[in-house]
Amino acid sequence: MSWLSDDALARLRSAASAPDLSGTRYRLLGEIGRGGMSTVFLVEDPSLGRRVALKVLDVPDGTEELAARLTREARVLARLEHPGIAPVHEVGRLPDGRVYYTMKFVEGPRLDSYAASAATLAERLRLFQRIGEAVAFAHDRGVLHRDLKPENVMVGPFGEVLVMDWGLAKLLDSPATHRAENVADAPGTESLGTPHTGHGAVLGTPGYMAPEQARGDVTCLDARTDVYALGAVLHYLLIGRVPAPLLAICRKAMAESPADRYPGALALNAEVARYLDGRRVEAYPEGLRRKSARLYARHKIAFWLIVTYLAVRGSILFFSGR
């Protein structure tokens, strides 16, 4: 009798967990990632000749609750047509009854690994602004992400930024969606594809979760909850010697009270834009010396051109008068 090697066992396990795609038009290529209750696979759509990501529940769900949540996640994604958000293509069921949806397959590193390679602070800040734009768009469509973190942001091969994993998203805009959310956030429910912090309504990632979200206070969540997480992401992107105005922006975005934060992702983006343009950052009070230094840095070339002109003009007057 011969025992199977660990490698062979791993392969068997992998084959056993692979979804049966026989009833769909997709062909399995491999596994991309695994979350708490779902797995994302790389599949090929032969009819269009493209690769897409397929997210499917790990186990058939007898109560249909998880299936409903995955469907809801797909519907949330479907309403967010934005270059910074991976588009969803299709929702369906596998032959074994598991719900799945397919979305754009994003090739590229996650933000946490990309950030280390992004050369300059300005590049990282522009990257952050694109995240903010996608989140602001979602807020405009009445959707909170609630799990923004570097691991949930992908950077494509052409520098495009995609905010991923909307499994904890919360809809804000209508009483109907509020009712659906109350069910989804009820104690004992699980998040989809995302680690949760324990039993109960506390869903998210420590370090990126706003205090009101960490308390499980679902009624207090609004755009400023994501602003907190964006502030944490911004702080993550600030490697090395961090300019004081940027730290002030992070502090304001991550204020304990939502009232002390930026009102939305666009306001936070605008503040970062002000920093990038050398303008005054509202979260950072500056004295005369710092203001002079900032203005000098912003208008350095113009300043030296004028100084050169005055020096040349003065020299001509001086020497022609001798």
Next chain:
Amino acid sequence: MRKIGLAVILGAVLGAFDGLTAWFEPSVRDQIGTIVMLSSLKSVIAGLLIGIFACYVKKRVATAVFGLAIGLFLAYLVALQPDPATGEHFYAQIMVPGALVGLIVGYATARYGEKPAAQAA
């Protein structure tokens, strides 16, 4: 239009300032009004050309170099006129500051004439 307007205004102001510096030269102080007027006119023409150039060429360095060249050329035309009293030409005294004024107008037009990001979006 924003760039042309800015370049013309900058040209007028800097040209007038450049002309006013002639006040420190006693030999031409009595002609200060004519000098200021001609200097302003020269710089307004330079500003107009720089502004039009900046509307088509978006590169900051190119606009600054164009401004330098236009400033130098127009100043050369002015410097060709000799001093009526002595017949002397003041090439360096007119052309070097004129070129620098053109450079400043060119750079400032390209740098500050752009629409703010919020408006451009």
